[in-house]
Amino acid sequence: MYPLTYAATHPEKPAVVMEDGEVITYAELEDRSNRLARLLHERGLRPGDQVSIWTENHPRYYEIYWAAMRSGLYITGINRHATVEEAAYILTDSRTRALITSTAMAERAEALLGLAPECTTWLAFDGHVPGFESYEESIATQQPTPLPEQPRGEVMLYSSGTTGRPKGIRRPLSGLRVDDPTATRTSALSGPLLGMNSDSIYLMPAPLYHAAALQFSVGAQELGGTVVVMRKFDAERFLELIAEHRVTHTQVVPTMIVRMLKLPDEVRLRYDTSSLRSFLHAAAPCPPQIKRQAIEWLGPIVDEYYGGTEGNGMTFITSKQWLDHPGSVGRAVLGSIRICDDDGVELPVGDAGTVWFERDKTPFSYHNDDEKTRASRHPVHATWSAIGDMGRIDEEGYLYLTDRKAFTIISGGVNIYPAEIEACLIVHPDVADVVVFGLPDDEMGEYVHAVVEPAAHLAPDAATVQLLRDHVRAHLAGFKVPRTVDFAAIPRMATGKVQTRLIRQAYLDRLA
Structure with a gap:
């Protein structure tokens, strides 16, 4: 359902509780989302x-989401760490008509003005x-009542593109009203699978511009539950x-599980x-x-x-099922x-290949990238789609x-x-060629590593490493800056492609 349902029956029930104690009731969520x-x-x-939001975790996030959902609009959450260049690309590519931000983003937000020609409404809260x-x-100038027509909107989140630029994942509007029970999304799964209902208290520790963070928390609101929002993850504060x-x-x-398990027992078990x-x-x-430690x-x-x-598809596994099928x-x-x-030929049980999901309809397209959309579709079966993962299934379907x-x-x-980081580095005058990949990290899972083929005049030393890292930091968000940089000639095939997998494997062999 949507906020009006619970504003009518439980107006004072908290829809959002920020970790610092600020509370937004269902009545307030209904009022403010209507006004927007x-x-x-x-x-x-x-x-x-299209409407986009560029802000830190904030209670306004939810009223903006629900305003879009009850207006038939697409909404995009932009990574709060994005540079002006990255944010401007998303605003332009998505043809954003309205951007909403906060004073916490003031310096970068102000620099965006004039960089998104179709954006005509620029709003900032908290000052x-x-x-x-x-x-x-x-929004205070508007009435707190619903619009006469309330078609259900959609999210359009961004993923990687073939050119290194992110691509918007766009699903068609359902054509349903927001109050149609079949218009729900996450709650249709989280209710039956996780047992979520109107009594649920959902703790949201991740950035709201992430797909799962946003969708699971608004799914709790679809069911009439309460969402507790962390500003930033901290292992002990989470507990x-x-x-x-x-x-x-x-x-x-x-990574969050790892950090909680690394807490001293006397802290974690407190x-x-x-x-x-x-x-x-x-x-x-x-x-x-x-995972075994977490279950224990x-x-x-x-x-x-x-x-x-x-x-395009989803799997699910409980603790018991996982213990019976470890690794699934x-x-x-x-x-x-x-x-x-x-070649798209279906393989026998147990054989590894590309993971495809069959649906009764094609659920998405990559905005402004027909080639990437076509590549995600099976060559024979139009309703099978893949996102590039490899795997196998056992006889029980795991x-x-x-x-x-x-x-x-x-x-x-x-x-x-990596393509985005490579595209940034290759334009530097001191870089002849570059390949970027991830290497294992005990806490984060992986970290960014770059192998740079230097220009003839370049000294491959620590000063150059810092120069290149600073170059990336000037154009991309900080988490995309390579932690480590090596210098070496980069072999390419006759087709011009880099054998990234082989290069990365050589590093993995050294680390083994």
Whole structure:
């Protein structure tokens, strides 16, 4: 459902509780999302138009989301660490009509003005940002009642593109009203799989611009539950909030599990976690020994799912199922799994190949990238789609991933795309060639490593490493800056392609 349902029956129930104590009730969420929806409509936004939000974890995030959902708009959350260049690209590529930000982003937000030609509404909350209207003052001019028509909107989140630029994952609008029970998304799975309901307390420890963080937390609101939001993840504070709010559900990435397990026992075991019904993890491979420790600590509530931002399919596995099938990411709960060879021929059970999901319809496209969209579709079966992962299934239908999306680095649950970093480095006058890939890290999962073929005049020393890292930092978000840089000639095939897998394997062999 959506906020009006619960504003009518439980107006004072908390919809959002920030970790510092700020509370947004369902009545307030309904009021404010209506006012914003009316403001955007007054500014000319219509179903299918785009609104973007660029901010830290903030209670306004949810009212902006629900304003878009009840207006038939697409909404994009921009990584709060993005540079002006990166944010401007997304605003332009998505044809954003309205950008909403906060004073915490003031310096970079102000620099965006004039860089997104189709954006005509610029709003900022929590104070003054030059060139932006006051969010609070603007929505106060609107009525707190729903628009006459409330078609359900959609999210359009960004993933990697073939050119190194991110690509928007766009799903068609459903054509349903926001109050149509079949218009729900995450809650249609989280209810049956995780047992979430109107009594659930969901702890949200991740950045809201992440697909899973946003979708699972608004899924809790679809069910009438309460979402507790962390400003930033901290292992002990996370456990403290579980005990304080009697949290029933949460979702984490393996890096967070590692950090909690590294707490001294006297700290980790100090907090009462008995209220938890599901401790869900995803976004990156979880080392088996870490998962076993988590199950031993928390009990058989450590659930896992696998699926991409594209939403083309999903698997799920409980603790008990995992202990019986260690290493698996579960059986399909959305779509049907097909494993195929490079030619698209379906393989026998147990053989590894590309993971395809069969659905009754094609669920997504890559915005402004028809080639990438076509590549995601099976050559024969139009309703089969893949996002590049490799795996196998056993006789019971459990999926085991054998590789991840080609060359994608997953650090702390965040996808980092080497092509974007390579594109940034190759334009530097001192770089003749470059390849970027991930190497194992005990805490983060992987870290960014670059191999640079230097220009003839370049001294391959520590000063040059810092020069190149500074260059990347000037153009891309900090988490994309290579932690380490080596210098070497980079072999290319006759086709011009770098054999990245072989180069990376050579490094893995040295680390073994």
